[in-house]
Amino acid sequence: MRNDKAATMADIARKAGVSPMTVSRAFKSNSLISKDTREAILKVAEDLGYVFDSTASNLRAQKTDFIAVTIPSINNANFADTVGGLSETLNPRGFQILLGYTNYDVEEEERLIEQLLRRKPQAIVVTGGKHTARARKLLENTSVPVIETWDVPAEPIGHFVGFSNAQAVRSMVDHFVSVGYRRIAFIGGDASRDTRGSDRRLGFIAALRDHGLDASRLINGGTPPISMREGANAMARLLTEYPDSEAVICVSDLSAFGALTECQRRGVPVPERMAIGGFGDYEIGAISVPALTTINAGARLIGERTGQLILDILDDVQNVRDVTIEPQLIVRESSR
Structure with missing residues (x-):
């Protein structure tokens, strides 16, 4: 009973x-x-x-045992790996993750930041370095450590653990150009929502222009996150609007896989007729046929280094430094 x-x-x-x-x-x-x-x-x-029940004890001590985190997507393997690395680093010290899901919406991020800060976390981790004016003010005025991830902000609010999305895509453009591709396109999403995707698009444009090549082959796949289906639809548009394209760089491996399947559906050989590159080094890109050329952004490492940065700050470690991750270009069968 x-x-x-x-x-x-x-x-x-x-x-x-x-x-x-x-x-x-x-x-x-x-x-x-x-x-x-x-x-x-x-x-x-x-x-x-x-x-x-730690609630009363924590309220008396004005301390909690959680770290607030916002991510754009809960079904994105990269962000899942980041949260996993963060959690595994913090768990031994008794910290838990309180997760907020923004769905690539900066207004929703603002609302979540306010809600999370009301709960007095020990630190707050946000994805990206671009926020609404009010969200930025909330983060600037909080007394807890703020860590921006997956980006190198122009004006960091607190600390950051990330990389330049524009520079990461430039490395792929440089590779494509070095092996002979000249008519290169980009598939991405709504630049007003996915700020990291927007930076990749800007990096693509700048890199092509630096090579003296046309940077106008830009296909908008729709509202982020761009899925495999949307990647396939975008590839269909690319083949119609720019039929002489030799290569395409996609904002993620998921959209790249969709583009690959659309090529296979239409009998367009990859990479002989169309080279394809993705971003994120997802498992699906490694096992696709042909396997996708991609960029590994170090998703789990971002989480691990963010966790260690938080612990160092809370432990009053001197000279805590921001962390710049170096993404790795992975050349596979989908490009020469």
């Missing part, structure tokens, strides 16, 4: 033969009580089915 009366610290104290204060201390990782006493108390708590 279910026991409707939950066990209390007083119950544990009576059974363990200690004071309620000692029980309270046993649930704190920095407790000064002996190991044997702590283990005995925790054993009694487990026998009674007691669950420690």
